[in-house]
Each structure stands twice: as structure tokens, then as C-alpha cells.
Amino acid sequence: MRILYHWPLDPFSRMTRLALAEKRLTFKLSRVEHTDDPAKLLALNPAGTPPVLQDDSGAISIVVAGARPILEYLDEAREAAPLLPTDIVGRAEVRRLVDWFCVKFHAEVNAYILHERLEKPLIGGGSPDASVMREGRTHLRWHMAHINHLIASRDWLAGTALTQADIVAAAQLSCLDYLGEVPWDEFTLTKSWYGRFKSRPSFRALLADILPGMTPASHYADLDF
Amino acid sequence: MRILYHWPLDPFSRMTRLALAEKRLTFKLSRVEHTDDPAKLLALNPAGTPPVLQDDSGAISIVVAGARPILEYLDEAREAAPLLPTDIVGRAEVRRLVDWFCVKFHAEVNAYILHERLEKPLIGGGSPDASVMREGRTHLRWHMAHINHLIASRDWLAGTALTQADIVAAAQLSCLDYLGEVPWDEFTLTKSWYGRFKSRPSFRALLADILPGMTPASHYADLDF
Incomplete structure (x- = not known):
């Protein structure tokens, strides 16, 4: 049995799902x-944050804490459907991008x-600050332009x-999309890449997430957005 | 030939050194x-940050950008002196701690x-803010207490x-120590662990770093601190 401790709109949890x-x-x-009770999560991960994978499915029972440790673990534990290339140049390129999006x-x-x-x-910190939101949205556009650039070739x-x-x-x-924050129509290559991924069976569970008191954007689960 | 593009007091560059x-x-x-010129670094790493390793020593020339990609690369490219255990439980524990200290x-x-x-x-942002410094120093003590806890067993x-x-x-x-920010005497187990590492030949080059206009703490390069 494998159990993934997660929070639905945490991007790091979603990576592992x-x-x-x-x-x-x-x-x-x-x-x-x-x-x-924070003690519950702290017992699994002293850092106190999801995701944590508890894997009792093999000969050895193991707890893996943190998104990147889980990603590396899954590729080492199971060869089928590799998520890292086998050649060192390809692996370095994947990990460069993992670093980019995680950091x-x-x-x-x-x-x-x-x-x-x-x-x-x-945390009861009040409503969003408009100037901070504006800055974040500007940065998001830079990153989408970078994805467009990669997907072009x-x-x-x-x-x-x-x-x-x-x-x-x-x-x-996907977390930003739940909140309706992604300007898809300004970045058509990024949109088509995301649309292809969103149509895969692996994405289904994410699209079914509903947070109490926080309705997803109307197109969020739509495969033809 | 291997070239490491780095910045001396960047902890991520130091990890790779x-x-x-x-x-x-x-x-x-x-x-x-x-x-x-930012174009120089951007050509090697589109994220624009050190460290970047350019390795032309093998059959394939490769550029690896980012501290964690470089750490994984080095362990995959060279089996001698492994820095990751071979068993999956040990690897997960190392990577949990790598995540802890990097994030x-x-x-x-x-x-x-x-x-x-x-x-x-x-960046011309003025002098340090005393209340921010105080908070950072409190956090540093939590982390040193955690290292003490690990090293106890x-x-x-x-x-x-x-x-x-x-x-x-x-x-x-080591970066904080250069600045004289580490309260070693409050955490004797952490101090003895760090002292053992600091005495290894791998640490020598770090202890010789001198930043113009920024003298290291007097004990920084002292092996008997």
C-alpha cells in the first residue's frame, strides 16, 4: 500500500500525484x-510540509519526504514509464528545468x-495586496514566455x-489555473502543451479537486479550454 | 577540463565545490x-544564476546548471567516493536533508x-534591518538544534x-560563518561535526576565499575554532 500525504492546491504535492x-x-x-495536529505530519516529515509518500508496497517499507526526493525515488524504484531520460545530457536538462520550476x-x-x-x-492575513498580485502576474507571463520558447522547438x-x-x-x-490566474490565450504554445498533458489520465484526479469555499475557474476541468 | 562558474559566498555554488x-x-x-555582462551567465544557464558546471573531461561535453542537478550529475557520472548511499532508504534520507537545507x-x-x-x-538596498537579522538568527538556532539532534545519534x-x-x-x-553569524558554542555537537568536515581537504579552497571589502570572521579559516 502506498499513501501520499498531500494538500490539494500545493504544487509540490501535485507534482508527486x-x-x-x-x-x-x-x-x-x-x-x-x-x-x-502538526505532530501527525511532523512524525512523517520533520520539515512539517507535504508531500510525504509512505510506501509499504515493496520488500522494504519506506517514507520519502519532499517533492524532489519523491520524484527521484519513483524513477529509481520503478523503471517502467521513466520520467528521466537515460543519458546524462538529457538528465541534466530535465533536472535544470525541475530546478527552474521548483525554485x-x-x-x-x-x-x-x-x-x-x-x-x-x-493564516488570517487579510485580503490579497493588489500590487503584489500585479507583480506576480507579470512574473507568470515571463515564465509562460519561457515555456513557449521551449515548446517552439x-x-x-x-x-x-x-x-x-x-x-x-x-x-x-495547475494550481494557478484553479484560481483562474493563467492567461492561456496570450501563450498559445504553452496552452497546447498544457492541454495535451491535461488530457492524459494522470491529470484526471487533479481536475476533480474541489476546495471547500473555493470554486475552481469555470474552464479548470475543461479539456477543451 | 571542468569549469565551475560560481560566486564565492553563494551556498549553492559552495555545495558543488x-x-x-x-x-x-x-x-x-x-x-x-x-x-x-548577464549574457555570459545566461548563455550557460537561462535562469541566470550560479553554479554552472561545464564538463568537457569525458566523451560527451556537458553543461549542468543548478546545485542539485550538479550534485546528482556528479554521483551518476563518477562512482568513486559516492555522496549518495546505494540503498533506497538511505538515498531518501539524504535527499530529504538536501531538500531541507536547500529549501x-x-x-x-x-x-x-x-x-x-x-x-x-x-543591489544598493541600504544597511541590514535589525529586526530581520534578529529573526534570521532565531531561525538559524532552530536549524542548528536540528543538526545537533541528528548528530547525537x-x-x-x-x-x-x-x-x-x-x-x-x-x-x-560556511557562508554564515564567513560573516561571523554562527553561534558555534551554543551547539557543541554541530560544532564538532562541522569541525570534522572543515578539516577535510575538500574544504580548503572555501576557507581561502576572500571577498574584497569583506574580511572573514577571525576564526573562519581556523581548524581549531
Whole structure:
């Protein structure tokens, strides 16, 4: 049995849900609420944050904490449906993009938009600050222009196959898309890449997420958006 | 020939310097200045940040951008002096700690102390804010208490051998130590672990770093601090 401890609109949790589904591994989702006893999550991950994967399906029972450790673990534990190329140049390119979307995108977009719209209300920090939101939206456009640039010469972000790079980027965008924050029509190549990914079975569970008190954008689950 | 593009007091650059040296790989350092033409670095890494490793030493010439991609690359490219264990449980534990020090430590300590003392002067942002510095120093103590907790039952952070986890944590602390920010005497287990690492040949080049206009703390290069 595999259990993934996650939070629905956490991009890092979503990366691991997509990766598990692309690897065609069965797993149970266990939702971590910010109102939960923190000791529950701290016992699994001393950093106190989702995602955490508890995997008792093999000979060895293992707990893997953190999105990138989980992505690396899944590719090492199961060869089928690889999400990293086998050649070192290809692996470096995928990991460069994983770094980009986990670090740079996170600092330049999430820290603005997701912080203002998701984290602030949760911690009682008041309503979103318009100037912060504006800055985050500007940064989001830079990143979408970068995805457009990559997709102009590649089938998927890192080359000819879907990899961890697509998973990490799409997980990030999917949270913003739930909130109606993604200007798809300004970036048609990015839109067509995301649309292809969104149509895959691995994406279905994400599209079914509903947060209480927070309705997704009307096109969020629409495959023909 | 291997060239590492780096910045001396960037913890992410330092991680890769330590890893290259622990793997006993020869390399040339090329220092990237914030006053350099950004096009030079952007050509190597579109994210525009060090570290970047250009490795023409093997059959295939490769450019690897980003600290964690470089760490994974080095362990895949060269089996000798492994910095990741071979078993999946051990690998997950190392990567959990790499995540901890690259993400959590970075957000809770660097974003306060290194930002105030290194980045603000570079961008003309004025002198450090005392309340931000105080908060960063409180966070640093939490992290040192966590290292103490790990070292109480382990030789190295992730178990019996030196791994990427030690490299990433020591690289972070070494930048703060240059600035005299580390309260070593409050955390004796952390101090003895760091002292052991600091005495290894891989650390020597870091201890010789001198930044113009910024003298290191008097004990910085002292092996008996």
C-alpha cells in the first residue's frame, strides 16, 4: 500500500500525484489540513510540509519526504514509464528545468500569487495586496514566455518525451489555473502543451479537486479550454 | 577540463565545490560577478544564476546548471567516493536533508541573514534591518538544534558516511560563518561535526576565499575554532 500525504492546491504535492499516476502506481491520498495536529505530519516529515509518500508496497517499507526526493525515488524504484531520460545530457536538462520550476518559478510566482490568494486567508492575513498580485502576474507571463520558447522547438519541455520537467511545470500552472490566474490565450504554445498533458489520465484526479469555499475557474476541468 | 562558474559566498555554488572536491575531480573555478555582462551567465544557464558546471573531461561535453542537478550529475557520472548511499532508504534520507537545507534553511535563514548582509549592499538596498537579522538568527538556532539532534545519534547527518546532506548543510553554514553569524558554542555537537568536515581537504579552497571589502570572521579559516 502506498499513501501520499498531500494538500490539494500545493504544487509540490501535485507534482508527486502526477508522477505516481504517470508511473501507473496505485496510491491512496491522505489530505493534510492546516488545522490538523502538526505532530501527525511532523512524525512523517520533520520539515512539517507535504508531500510525504509512505510506501509499504515493496520488500522494504519506506517514507520519502519532499517533492524532489519523491520524484527521484519513483524513477529509481520503478523503471517502467521513466520520467528521466537515460543519458546524462538529457538528465541534466530535465533536472535544470525541475530546478527552474521548483525554485525560480516558486520564488517569482507562487510567493506572490499563491501566497496572497491561498496562504494569507489561511493564516488570517487579510485580503490579497493588489500590487503584489500585479507583480506576480507579470512574473507568470515571463515564465509562460519561457515555456513557449521551449515548446517552439520541442514536443515536451525537455525534449521528445514527457519527463519530470513537464510534471513540475504543469503542477505549478495547475494550481494557478484553479484560481483562474493563467492567461492561456496570450501563450498559445504553452496552452497546447498544457492541454495535451491535461488530457492524459494522470491529470484526471487533479481536475476533480474541489476546495471547500473555493470554486475552481469555470474552464479548470475543461479539456477543451 | 571542468569549469565551475560560481560566486564565492553563494551556498549553492559552495555545495558543488565541496562535492567536486570530495569526488576528487579536478576543476577550474570561474568567478561570476554581479557586475558581469548577464549574457555570459545566461548563455550557460537561462535562469541566470550560479553554479554552472561545464564538463568537457569525458566523451560527451556537458553543461549542468543548478546545485542539485550538479550534485546528482556528479554521483551518476563518477562512482568513486559516492555522496549518495546505494540503498533506497538511505538515498531518501539524504535527499530529504538536501531538500531541507536547500529549501527550508534557505527560506528561513538565508532569505534573512544573507539577504540583509550580502544581497542588499550589492543591489544598493541600504544597511541590514535589525529586526530581520534578529529573526534570521532565531531561525538559524532552530536549524542548528536540528543538526545537533541528528548528530547525537549519527556520525554524519544522514548516517555513517559523509553524503550530499553534509555537503549541503556545511555549505550553508560556511557562508554564515564567513560573516561571523554562527553561534558555534551554543551547539557543541554541530560544532564538532562541522569541525570534522572543515578539516577535510575538500574544504580548503572555501576557507581561502576572500571577498574584497569583506574580511572573514577571525576564526573562519581556523581548524581549531
